Amino acid sequence: MTAIDDGVLQLDPEEARRARQQRLEEIGRWVLPLAIMILAIWSWDRICVWNGIPQYILPRPGVVLWTLYNDAGLLFSSLLVTLRITFLGLALAVIGGVGLSVLFAQSKWVEMSFFPFAIVLQVTPIVAIFPLINIYVNNQTAKLLLCAWIVAFFPILSNTTLGLNSVDRNLRDMFKLNGATRWQQLRYLRLPAAMPYFLGGLKIAGGLSLIGAVVAEFVAGTTGQSSGLASRIIEAGYRLNAPRLFAALLLISLTGILIFLVLSLISHLILRRWHESALKQER
């Protein structure tokens, strides 16, 4: 861009227009979403003020932030409880999902036989399963973990299975020609080849695990006692404490975004040297 300003590089009108367009798009990518976000928050604030909406119906954004700051101790200790379930659930989903997909990859027959069970588990709403879990499982943490796990493990299982099965045919022949054992083929060929697929599944599972944990706390919160963020929301709802409700909601959203960003970063760091998906931004 500086080259154009310096007059070192003479561009014809078409190229100059293209360069200008590109520069605008680059700025717009960051400025536009931010501007819209600020506009939305501003309108929210104005609607509250102009209509004289009471705080217990819809608090002004400033009040929500103030509550977040004031109740930080309470909310963040609850967030930690929820995060613990989320990450344990995610870790179990990774172990379970990858373990099962490796098992499935050993034989088409195993996959054909057991994959339908995974689908059944996936399509049944967790809220509907929870009462059963409530009956069969006594430990509160185990209940919540099971919920988070059921919600989060499927994308990892299905993506990793897909990855393990989509190894280049010639590469498989090459391993065969070199007398590779089953284990060597898994270790040096199929697992690395499945890595991009697994990481894609992990990104989805991270968000789902948080949702699973919160939903489980919700359902558990109405029956037993739990100290996660969901119970704060329920509690605030009963007390018509809308600012705290909004603050808790904001915290959950931010946590979800953070989890997604961290997992995206991990994925990028692992794949950046070789996988197409990590290369696109470079150009």
Next chain:
Amino acid sequence: MGEELTLSRSSAAAGPSTLLALRGVGKVFSNGVTALSDVNLAIREGDFVSLLGPSGCGKSTALRLIAGLSTPTSGLLDWRDGGIVDRSNIGFVFQEPTLLPWASVFDNVWLPLRLKGISRAKAAPAVREMLARVHLTGFEDAVPRELSGGMKMRVSIARALVTKPRVLLMDEPFAALDEITRFKLNNDLLELWQDQRFTVVFVTHSVFESVFLSNRVVVMAARPGRVFDELAIGASYPRDEAFRTSPDYAALCRQTSSVLVNAINSTAGGDHDGH
């Protein structure tokens, strides 16, 4: 499976220098397509044999049979010395470079040795020597996507040769490369072959490539895949750029082309796009 290839020690028709004889080899796929029918072919130690023919003539199938990646429906593959039981005696180069995209050039070439349980440090001299031979010294740490098409193919060749195989099987390895790169790789391959004296079976659909490289060209015809004719390319080695522009080369190409045209016309229907 390589074990199935150890069918016989007999070498009735084959001469003393024969490494592998295909006797009445046929292959019928489960969908009923006859890929190969009654193929008889003797490959001598040190040969550079090209299998030349239109698509669908079974040349790649023949290569897979020799590699042991597939078994013949009829006939037998007769390896001198009772068979190459150990697959490390065979190197295979695919049409695409077929590299591990996540592994460095060094690790890709190391792979065949690694699968035999040879550690990185122990394999390093052999890997480095092979990389030097394909002119890739200094690229050990690059990953495949950072290399050009020609360089990737060089890595693939280095990987096939790092185990010092007796036979190198190549399945249209340079078909996807531009002509300038292809010529260069042709020269380098010949150099390697003259240096290390392995036997090459080279599948191609290019008359020019087959004549430039090989001492024997086996012309194949389609439907069913079969050997149509065998030509000896008498020109002496080393062959270089001077040979490529010589009238001798042009004449040999012309002769080979006319045989290939006859082979294509011998197929009912004439077109060679189908299976």
